[in-house]
Amino acid sequence: MAERRIDPERRERILAVTRELIAANGVDGVTHRKIAAAADVPLGAMTYYFSGRDELLFEVFTRFADEVAARFAARMSAATNYLEARDAVVSIITHDVFPDRERADARAERARSNDLVITHELYALAARRPEYREITHAWMVKSRAALEQHFDPDTARMLDALIEGLTIHRALDTEDVADLAVEAVLRITN
Known part of the structure; x- marks a missing residue:
């Protein structure tokens, strides 16, 4: 045996x-x-x-969303005032979520590029299958809670949508969005 x-x-x-x-x-x-x-x-x-592929995928995507939400929350928790909180939102868009083409070392860029693909794979699953929307919904709740440490709920929701949109643009567009991120955050938070 x-x-x-x-x-x-x-x-x-x-x-x-x-x-x-x-x-x-x-x-x-x-x-x-x-x-x-x-x-x-x-x-x-x-x-x-x-028990099957779905259970495995669900756990992988849940862990991934929890990791990203924790990084997001840490960035927002480090802000000690309103101005730092606005800067933190810009940093989330321009540095934290997806690769910084100019400054990231190859390993960090590969990891963040992987995060981009995994995020979009999760979005695609959530668009097709309601059980995966549980993951994206929980992720949004955590992101908004982190933002609500410094901003009212409506502003937090707008900032959350801005972060999602601009990080995708930043990852896929050839133009830098840093200046746009600063301007958009200022407009939303003033």
């Missing part, structure tokens, strides 16, 4: 590999077979940790 391999890190490795594969291939390019091979896990062991 073959000795059973004890691997306490297996579940976390499966989650990490799934996230990498989503960034590289999109959700449609992620299968149990590909995950098992990349994570060095027997294919049959996949269902021991996750």
